[in-house]
Amino acid sequence: GNSVTQMEGPVTLSEEAFLTINCTYTATGYPSLFWYVQYPGEGLQLLLKATKADDKGSNKGFEATYRKETTSFHLEKGSVQVSDSAVYFCALSDPGLTGGGNKLTFGTGTQLKVEL
Amino acid sequence: DAGVTQSPTHLIKTRGQQVTLRCSPKSGHDTVSWYQQALGQGPQFIFQYYEEEERQRGNFPDRFSGHQFPNYSSELNVNALLLGDSALYLCASSLTGSNQPQHFGDGTRLSIL
Numbered sequence: 356g357n358s359v360t361q362m363e364g365p366v367t368l369s370e371e372a373f374l375t376i377n378c379t380y381t382a383t384g385y386p387s388l389f390w391y392v393q394y395p396g397e398g399l400q401l402l403l404k405a406t407k408a409d410d411k412g413s414n415k416g417f418e419a420t421y422r423k424e425t426t427s428f429h430l431e432k433g434s435v436q437v438s439d440s441a442v443y444f445c446a447l448s449d450p451g452l453t454g455g456g457n458k459l460t461f462g463t464g465t466q467l468k469v470e471l
Numbered sequence: 472d473a474g475v476t477q478s479p480t481h482l483i484k485t486r487g488q489q490v491t492l493r494c495s496p497k498s499g500h501d502t503v504s505w506y507q508q509a510l511g512q513g514p515q516f517i518f519q520y521y522e523e524e525e526r527q528r529g530n531f532p533d534r535f536s537g538h539q540f541p542n543y544s545s546e547l548n549v550n551a552l553l554l555g556d557s558a559l560y561l562c563a564s565s566l567t568g569s570n571q572p573q574h575f576g577d578g579t580r581l582s583i584l
Contacts, residue, residue: 359513391575398561398576398577398578401574448570458516458519458527458529459504459506459516460516461514461515462513464511
């Protein structure tokens with residue numbers, strides 16, 4: 356079945372440091388890939404997405420490129436801020452066969468802590 | 472424009488009881504999915520509703536059931552609660568079709584004593 360593997364956290368960085376959170380996946384077919392962010396006590400917010408190979412998703416300074424050859428979708432940001440502290444989830448979609456939308460398979464999440 | 476809303480925010484139950492969680496999707500969305508998120512883990516897909524029918528189901532027992540109403544809102548029911556059912560239950564809504572992003576509510580925190 357489908358699966359997503361993320362690097363374990365927590366990842367602790369100083370403000371303005373470069374961020375990489377690794378994500379690799381196993382899937383049949385051609386899934387879409389997503390990064391979601393979860394702040395304490397809240398639900399998940401969509402950060403960015405990519406729907407086909409070589410697509411680059413980007414939002415709020417974060418970006419990730421869909422690499423089919425390495426089955427990866429690593430999240431990067433050039434300069435992190437304290438406000439970026441949260442848990443980040445990589446996910447892939449599995450389109451339904453009977454109508455409706457896709458279902459998401461998530462990684463276990465990577466906690467990011469950014470310090471001054 | 473209201474996003475996905477869930478109720479209640481928190482709930483405490485005892486083993487063997489039954490619980491109903493509610494979700495109103497984002498305006499314009501017609502598909503609702505439910506996820507269970509255990510502490511420190513990623514969300515796990517429970518099931519998805521579209522056109523008032525269960526369309527997809529994850530690896531959860533029959534104790535977990537749901538419903539979608541004509542106004543697209545949805546309920547998640549869990550019977551015979553176990554300690555292991557303690558988790559954050561997330562509702563997500565989307566437009567129908569593959570590759571449509573899902574929008575999540577803030578969840579219901581269910582604690583089983």
